[in-house]
């Protein structure tokens with residue numbers, strides 16, 4: 001499906017930079033495989049700016065001084081001309097060069113590794129781009145079986161609501177269909193994926209880009225400023241395209257602009273030349289805002305550090321920031337309020353957890369709220385919860401009961417999909433919208449695909465165990481960096497009532513955490529994997545280090 005996973009210490013994570021993950025889609029990952037590689041490890045840093053060029057077995061670093069300052073679209077265009085018109089390219093824009101914690105790694109017009117700030121990691125290595133061309137054949141152990149399973153995957157995930165829904169997620173219902181009809185040229189997606197969840201749009205005098213989900217981060221602000229008009233659509237598109245070109249993360253901005261608007265409306269910050277908040281919602285505002293962040297000009301130098309670190313520097317900053325950023329400096333993505341399972345997912349990760357654990361959020365919440373034909377009926381949701389997580393209570397928002405069990409399953413499976421480099425918008429297939437199979441799913445398909453690809457028989461349970469092993473290893477790395485039970489939490493705002501939203505009950509939350517540690521085989525008071533658990537998972541070397 002074109003996915004791949006990047007792992008590094010994250011400049012974005014707050015308050016300490018911690019090792020975490022960030023996946024991305026597109027065509028670069030498969031190209032690397034066609035060049036004959038399963039993974040790249042990039043250590044250390046260059047002395048001057050370089051591009052890395054991988055053409056099958058030939059690997060070389062090339063001088064990149066002529067690329068410094070180029071935006072991501074220009075960088076890719078120039079590199080294809082210089083190296084190979086078919087090369088697939090990962091690159092950073094000015095934001096990554098200037099070490100913004102909001103910098104992404106981007107490919108094409110909008111496949112990104114976004115929320116972990118890994119663009120700044122490439123920038124710190126003086127690595128502007130990685131271009132790959134691979135023309136080797138792929139060996140598949142059992143191609144017939146692979147085709148058979150792929151057909152089943154397509155059958156079960158046909159009518160996946162992600163296609164139409166996420167391609168316009170942030171757009172209100174008044175505009176959704178009109179917006180697509182007016183501007184969509186086609187749906188696009190990652191290598192080999194039939195879901196095609198991106199819309200490729202073109203807006204007059206604003207540019208072209210593929211977009212989905214949070215890409216429309218400026219939509220509400222621009223609608224408030226311009227109303228429903230072409231100017232509004234141009235401002236929205238400017239924000240999408242400009243952030244992509246500068247190499248900045250849409251997700252952060254969805255929350256950051258609301259945080260800044262609150263600070264402005266409450267008199268805690270003023271409108272100024274480099275942050276014209278009196279024009280909030282306009283085309284002029286978003287252009288200046290994004291450019292100043294990418295080039296660290298004026299107040300952009302502080303904003304480039306990300307909202308959590310901005311909040312540290314501004315009077316009353318956290319009073320306004322915390323409701324948009326539940327933990328680790330990650331912008332809210334599925335509110336932990338009113339959903340105890342999501343609260344635990346947030347508290348027990350190193351970053352926004354939903355990004356690769358969508359299935360739980362969908363069954364327990366989002367798909368139940370969607371309009372026809374995307375809506376999942378509560379009865380079917382309960383049936384799925386019982387089958388997948390062992391109890392209907394796993395998605396009952398009134399209690400923390402059965403949430404630790406559901407969360408452990410979800411985390412282990414997210415580690416599995418990241419290892420297999422498949423997309424969590426498709427896998428595990430916990431439900432189907434296919435007529436005649438509505439509500440059904442098949443969570444064994446990943447293990448069958450792996451067996452067909454490699455020739456090694458792997459059961460679903462063995463795959464889950466591997467996921468558990470990865471999750472324990474990640475936990476051990478977090479502990480090595482100082483993580484404690486006390487850090488497994490959310491910003492205090494979430495434990496208080498706020499604007500009609502009910503507080504998460506702290507005592508129940510803490511009890512559920514203890515239960516989670518126990519079920520994981522971890523020390524209940526500290527949240528550390530026990531030696532016994534690590535030995536059982538064949539991680540005795542890790543157990544020795546943790547002693």
Ligand code: SF4
Pocket residue numbers: 001002003025026162188189190193194195196197198423424425426
């Ligand atoms: S569903 Fe996943 S793999 Fe498919 S196009 Fe969308 S992001 Fe890419």
